[in-house]
Amino acid sequence: MTDATVLVYSHRPEVREAVRTAVGRRPAADVGPLTWVECETGDEVITAVDLGGIDLCILDGEAQPTGGLALSRQMREEVLDPPALCVLIARQPDRWLAHWSLADGTLPFPIDPLTAPGVVAELLREHADRPPVVRRR
Template sequence: MSTLSSPTDRQQTILLYSDDVTVREAVRSAVGAVARSGGEPLRWVEVASYDAVVGRADEGGIDLMILDGETDKAGGMGVCRQLKNEIFNCPPVLLLTGRPQDAWLASWSLADAAVPRPLDPVELQRAARSLLLARVADGAVR
């Protein structure tokens, strides 16, 4: 991926981790395809396994990770905690939880934000865009 002079000129990349294709479709639909009005389209990187999410996160170039806490075998909460502890300057993580009562687990996982099921498209879009904007404002986007 090429580095541009202005972080707002670069296409933003979202890493989406879920083993459920319907969850991935719902998230992409809710967040939308464009980062900001008149901006570059978002780049989606979808993965469905633990090895794939960790490997892709290690490569870098991710502006936001959306992790499904209900993924089988390696849920997004544990993966989030691992990535936050292992990746220097880890990008923000939006965690999809099983229910509103799981907010404390999202906190334990070190997630930057959480959206419970059933997924509310407006809440999901608001949370994702807020984290993307904060990343740009912090100058972390390269």
């Protein structure tokens, strides 16, 4: 697999850093190296995705004022060919919200550095194997 660009979104810099640190620059031998894009606001996320080149978004479900769950749902419904979407959830009972958000995957927060790279690598592989979306006129 070629290089991948991963966007990490949270209004809290320590959450963005925890994700980057746990996943690292190369989550698997066949994935990466990763380029990280950090976003602090929901508007920054939408702008970055609209510009293209993002392979995976990791979205903080508890970000303020726009939560990552809502952003995931918005992108799934409004972006023709969205990147892979992963949401951070702090409570296991919130998994139903992750399902509602139409995210491709979830990561628990605090993030586990033993499992996070595998989840990210699998989401990137699945995204790379997906056929491109073609607009019909």
